[in-house]
Amino acid sequence: MKHFNEQISKAKTIAITGHIHPDGDCIGSCLALKQYILDNYYGKKVDVYLESISTEFRFLSHAQEIITESKDDESYDLFFVLDCGSEDRYEPFATMVRCAKTLIGIDHHISNDGFGDFYKIDPQASATCEVLCQIFEEDKISKECAQCLYTGIVHDTGVFKHSNTTRKTMEYAGMLLEKGVSTTKIIDETFYQKTFVQNQLLGKALLKSQLYADGQIIISNLSEQDFEELHASTSDSDGIIDQLRITKGVEAAIFLYPIENGYKVSMRSNEKVKVSEIAKTHGGGGHIRAAGCSMKGTLKDIQSTIISEITEQL
Secondary structure, eight states: OTHHHHHHHHOSEEEEEOOSSOOHHHHHHHHHHHHHHHHHSTTOEEEEEOSOOOGGGTTSTTGGGOBOSOOTTOOOSEEEEESOOSGGGGGGGHHHHHHSSEEEEEEOOTTOOOOSSEEEEOTTSSSHHHHHHHHSOGGGOOHHHHHHHHHHHHHHTTTTTSTTOOHHHHHHHHHHHTTTOOHHIIIIIIIIOOOHHHHHHHHHHHHHOEEETTTTEEEEEOOHHHHHHTTOOGGGGTTHHHHHHTSTTOSEEEEEEEETTEEEEEEEESSSOOHHHHHHHTTOEEOSSEEEEEEESOHHHHHHHHHHHHHHHO
């Protein structure tokens, strides 16, 4: 990306944001970019704006400095939007992004058509962190930066088991390993390890799950009451959709939880269904086999719509 170095060099104040409900790739890419800039460009002010992140990611470099509230009166020379394809996906900080002098978008989602003054979108990359590996100069990646990049790749590939894992993904992962990243900490503590509350939520979701289309579709949901009973937040539901997906005989999984005026819908598939097409129809996006959207309406109507659209593809 030829404009990357030029725009950072010109800017004195730089901000970085990603999508709402930030996951491992979103958090990893935002923090990796901040670390890389601070390591290699002298005298830059760099701020990361994200919604509150899960505690397991707080060991990453500069995680404690993440700003969770928008500062609409703050104007930056350069703003990066990572792992995100549309304004509604970074809505809490949209006003700040619009006020920036220059906007750069970096992403890997197939649903991202490209936006900003400059952008790099690579749908073949497993994660936005992999796209950053393409952009960064290898000898300028510090161990702290590598930890963030490796975290993002681990999360968006499901620890290198999803179909988006390529030879290039593994080559970048190997390069990051040579930087000294803590693989056990990243994989066990940020991906596999769950809190007691997260396990209880998973249990509720599994008990409420139902099969459709001769067992090819599994669907579940959690209600506001479910979260309140366990004193849990929506971030505690991370990983439920992936557990649903690996049910034997299932081709597509759907998980829903309530948001204002509707529901957040997460979808995963194994081989046949392109869930990104369904998500995009409803204003969302994502990967071919892993996507999501927000929908207005009743739980029954939304479930019926998504099941019908997946059944059509089947």
